[in-house]
Amino acid sequence: MRADARKNRDHLLAVAGSAVAERGADVSLRDIARRAEVGLATLLRHFPTREALLDALLRTSFDELTARAGAFEESEPPADALVTWVRECVAWTTEYRGVTVLMAAAVEDPESALHASCVTLRAAGARLLTRAQEAGAARRDLDGDDLFALIAMLAWLGDQPALAPRAPRLFDVVAGALLTGAETAPAAVREGRRD
CATH class of the missing domain: 1.10.10.60 (Homeodomain-like)
Structure with a gap:
């Protein structure tokens, strides 16, 4: 070019x-x-197309979030890596209003220009979740699809003016429910807390 x-x-x-x-x-x-x-x-x-524009716009961020997952996997304890990465994903997703709907649709549609990036991002989160599960730090009844849905749900909360003030506290509630062990959850959940 x-x-x-x-x-x-x-x-x-x-x-x-x-x-x-x-x-x-x-x-x-x-x-x-x-x-x-x-x-x-x-x-x-x-x-x-709009989708081609959004793919170009979002792909860099998806790639960065995927790389961050890899960095956390290598440098952080499993529970902290998982919660910190989910927090970053939620924060990024709320920057772009309405993108959670596109991401949820794209991950299920192989024809979507956003599909490959969304699938790669979901896989990065799934690896962090599996690592935390193997360490006994996260619930075993969740998978990468569940984690992706939880991120979308938390991002949606932040996108709703009436609910946005509750989003940080509800993030902590959901993060605490993701993790197991009383000694693991508080340290990972407190990081980034604003109250």
Whole structure:
């Protein structure tokens, strides 16, 4: 890709990121083009569909969250690695309003442009969960699909104005329910607590 084309694409992604964070994942492509001060045809030349735009926008973050899971797996105790990674996923997901619905749909749809990234992200979480389960630090009756659903649920809470103030406390409740052992749960759950 030519340098000027790369610069234009990066500019469109930056504008799209702000628009999605502000107005949600269903923001119109026309609005994004207008904010980027380009024609709709220019936007569509780079990103022919909304899903292609969202895939490009979200893939970097998915890759970063996947890499973070690997880093936590190598450096943190199992319970702390799991809870810290889930907390980061929830925090990231609430930055982009409406993205949890897209992620949940994409993980089930192999034709979705977001499918591969979502499946990879879910697998990274599943590895952390399995590691915590093997250490006796997490419930054994959960799997990667359950963990992905819990992340989506917690992110949805943060996306609801009336419920958002309760989200940090409810995160702690859910994280505590994920873990086993009284000595494990408090240390992992207290991290990042704001009350």
